[in-house]
Amino acid sequence: MKKKEKINKNKKIDAWQIVAYIAIIVIIISIVNFGMRLTGHATSTDTAVVNVTVSATAAINFTTDFINFGSGGVSDGSSSAMLESNGTAAVGGSWNWGSAQNFTLENIGNVNVSLDLKTSKTAATFIGGFLPQYNFTVRDTETGSCLQPGTTLGVWQSVNTTGDGTKICGNFTPEGAHDKITIDVRLVIPSDSFSGNEALTDTFTAKGTSA
Structure with a gap:
């Protein structure tokens, strides 16, 4: 009889343990699900x-x-003297300016431009x-500055007094390390040239391009 009571008592204890375990599992699952729902509601995005x-x-x-x-x-016995600004002295004459000279032009805008002289x-x-003779030549001060030369770079050209002049660059870029060109000047002065101080003005016109 006592043995039977003990068995019944153990069964009751086991039954309560099972109920307790189930309750704990339910609580854990509920907490996990509740936490997941909270995490979902806390997520939000906007732009x-x-x-x-x-x-x-x-x-x-x-x-x-x-x-x-x-x-x-002009030197005695010479028919003319040639002065090139990228040099330092005349050939066939007594001019001596000591160091190379040129026009250095920079594209300080933010678009490509065509350039006329x-x-x-x-x-x-x-x-x-x-x-x-009065000639000019164009060259890149920084490589790639003139992407579409209007004239052959490094070749002497005659000046132009008509219209907008001569297109010297069709696509002059504004890019930081590629936005400068150099224009050199050459004069050929005959022995019977004008005397005195002579000067002129060169006009450079820039027009924005779509390139």
């Missing part, structure tokens, strides 16, 4: 926009804008005499 408009600007600036050959004359005087009206 924001930053907008800015930059105006297109076509602008050029001379880093150096003055060439001065100084005083001199027009001069105020022809060689005949600027220098005078028999077969005078």
Whole structure:
């Protein structure tokens, strides 16, 4: 009889343990599910926009804008003297300016531009005499600055006094390390040229391009 009671008592204890375990499992599952629901409700996303408009600007600036050959004359026995600004002295003459000179032009805008050069005087009206010459040549100060040369880079060209002048670069870039070009000048002065101080103005015109 006692053995039977003991068995029944053990069964009751086991039954309560099972109920307790089930209750604990239910509580744990409920807590886990509740936590997952809280995490889901706490998640939220949204977006924001930053907008800015930059105006297109076509602008050029001379880093150096003055060439001065100084005083001199054609050497005795020579029909003319040749002065090239990227040199230091005349050939066939007494001009000596000491160091190379040029026009250095920079694209300080934010768009590609086409560039024209027009001069105020022809060689005949600027220098005078028999077969005078006034020429220019264009080269990149920084590689890749002139992507579409209007004239062959590094080749001497005659100046132009008509219209907008001569297109010297069809695509002059504004990119930081590729935005400078150099223009050198050459004069051929005949022995029967004008005397005295002579000067002229070169005009460079920049127009924005879509390139």
